[in-house]
Amino acid sequence: MVKIEIITIGDEILIGQIVDTNSAWMAVELNKTGFELAQITSVHDDENHIIESLNLALQRADVVLFTGGIGPTKDDITKQTLCKYFDTKLVFNEDVYRNIESILINRSQAINELTKLQALVPENCTVIQNLVGTAPVTWFEKDGKVIVSMPGVPNEMKHVMSTEVIPRLQKHFKTPSIIHKTMIVQGYPESALALKIADWENALPENIHLAYLPNYGIVKLRLSGSSDDVLSLEFAINQQIDRLSEILGNAIVAYEDIPLEKLIGDVLAAKGKTLATAESCTGGFIAHKITSVPGSSQYFKGSIVAYSNEVKVNVLNVLAHDIEQYGAVSKEVVEQMAVNVRKLLKTDVAIATSGIAGPDGGTAEKPVGTVWIAISSEKETISREFHYGTVRLQNIERITQTALLMLNEIS
Numbered sequence: 001m002v003k004i005e006i007i008t009i010g011d012e013i014l015i016g017q018i019v020d021t022n023s024a025w026m027a028v029e030l031n032k033t034g035f036e037l038a039q040i041t042s043v044h045d046d047e048n049h050i051i052e053s054l055n056l057a058l059q060r061a062d063v064v065l066f067t068g069g070i071g072p073t074k075d076d077i078t079k080q081t082l083c084k085y086f087d088t089k090l091v092f093n094e095d096v097y098r099n100i101e102s103i104l105i106n107r108s109q110a111i112n113e114l115t116k117l118q119a120l121v122p123e124n125c126t127v128i129q130n131l132v133g134t135a136p137v138t139w140f141e142k143d144g145k146v147i148v149s150m151p152g153v154p155n156e157m158k159h160v161m162s163t164e165v166i167p168r169l170q171k172h173f174k175t176p177s178i179i180h181k182t183m184i185v186q187g188y189p190e191s192a193l194a195l196k197i198a199d200w201e202n203a204l205p206e207n208i209h210l211a212y213l214p215n216y217g218i219v220k221l222r223l224s225g226s227s228d229d230v231l232s233l234e235f236a237i238n239q240q241i242d243r244l245s246e247i248l249g250n251a252i253v254a255y256e257d258i259p260l261e262k263l264i265g266d267v268l269a270a271k272g273k274t275l276a277t278a279e280s281c282t283g284g285f286i287a288h289k290i291t292s293v294p295g296s297s298q299y300f301k302g303s304i305v306a307y308s309n310e311v312k313v314n315v316l317n318v319l320a321h322d323i324e325q326y327g328a329v330s331k332e333v334v335e336q337m338a339v340n341v342r343k344l345l346k347t348d349v350a351i352a353t354s355g356i357a358g359p360d361g362g363t364a365e366k367p368v369g370t371v372w373i374a375i376s377s378e379k380e381t382i383s384r385e386f387h388y389g390t391v392r393l394q395n396i397e398r399i400t401q402t403a404l405l406m407l408n409e410i411s
Contacts, residue, residue: 001034001036001175001176001226002063002175003036003037003063004036004038004061004063004064005037005041005061005064006023006026006037006040006041006065006067007054007064007067008042008043008066008067009042009044009067009152010044010045010068011044011075014042014044021154022157025158026065026157026161030166031178031180033169033175033178035063035173038060038061039057041053041056041057045069045077046077050077051085058142062144062146063169063173064146065165066147066150067150067151067152069081070135070149070150070152071135072115072117072134079120082125086124088123088125089122097119099129099130100115100119100134103133121138122140125138125139126138126139126141127139128160133151135151137149137151146169146172148165176226177228178224179230179233180223181237182256182257183244183255184220184252184253184254184257184260184263185219185251185252186217186405186408187251188219190214193219194212196247196248197244200247204223204240205236207227208223209224211224216398217401218260218401222257259289260408261289261404263404263408265296265299267408269299273299273348274348275299276301276304276342276344276347276349276350277341277352278303278304278316278350278351278353279304279306279352280306280307280328280352280353280354281353281354281355281356282353282396282399285396285397286351286399286400286403286404287303287305302345309328312328312333316336316340316344318337329356329366330372331372331374331383331385334354334372337352337374338374338376338383339376342376342377351373351375351403352373352375353371353372353374353403354372355372356368356369356371357369357395357396358395359392369395370386371385372385373386373402375403375409379410382409
């Protein structure tokens, strides 16, 4: 299999000023087309560091993909460093200059001295035009290996990777077909799930591998296979999924890698049902996740963030006596929140949460991480108590994930 190494260039990555999203996106796209990612490396805007990383990468990989460091300012030194590495010089490229002109005209910008420098490219490289930015892509070949330098701006990198770099790599190298299929399983901790499906996993064909990806309340099982015969590979993987379905049954809640909020939304939309939330400890985070899905207005009516007891009583009509007797974090209160928000907003189902997210606010009887979640429909209302940790944001995410899984039970 053809191995690829990605090298991201920029001090801003190494000091944590920006997050390297480029490598994650590239890894997915490369893997789809049959390339194996050998390593991801981030380096400073430093000539020696770049050259050292390139030499090491070429020992491991057949292709090295650079992103970043090819802007017009003094801190962008990738082009000059590659010139030194390949013993060449920068030359003015008229085609690149015309491309820069057309891009800047469309942006109502004039070419200045710095943007003009973008038309300087290494003399012995193959130039690939960047149709959405001013920094050109450069392609080098050495001893049967390929080195490509691309912009670090995500939308520019994605465009040139999709339209130019990956198609050229596919022509240059013969790659097998790779297929990934992901299933989402609930109701099993990772270790218990591994024991449950051990015999099935041990019987997998040599070219099909299983990965466990645990998350809050779920485990994603990813089957990955490679073969020169894509149709046979797909048939073999589907066979394994069928066998796994016989073992796990309804514990498999999805047969694709899909966020729970999208999965729940699809179920609600298919059944023509509507949803509301009444949130205390999650502070509207469940509503945020649900509305992050395009088209969620089809099934989501709204949310009441009842963070204080006054709002629980005056807006959600929770009985003040019950809050005094049982506390805001209780079965009695959270069930009233769920039932009443469903009636207030006239929806088919509702979620309610009340808990102590942390890091303080707990008591001996109800320590930090104590949470009640209720789901209400016209037919039934269910509620459960959970005990999480003391990390606030982590607790909010876990509560949200758990609530969506509970909703899936009665939606």
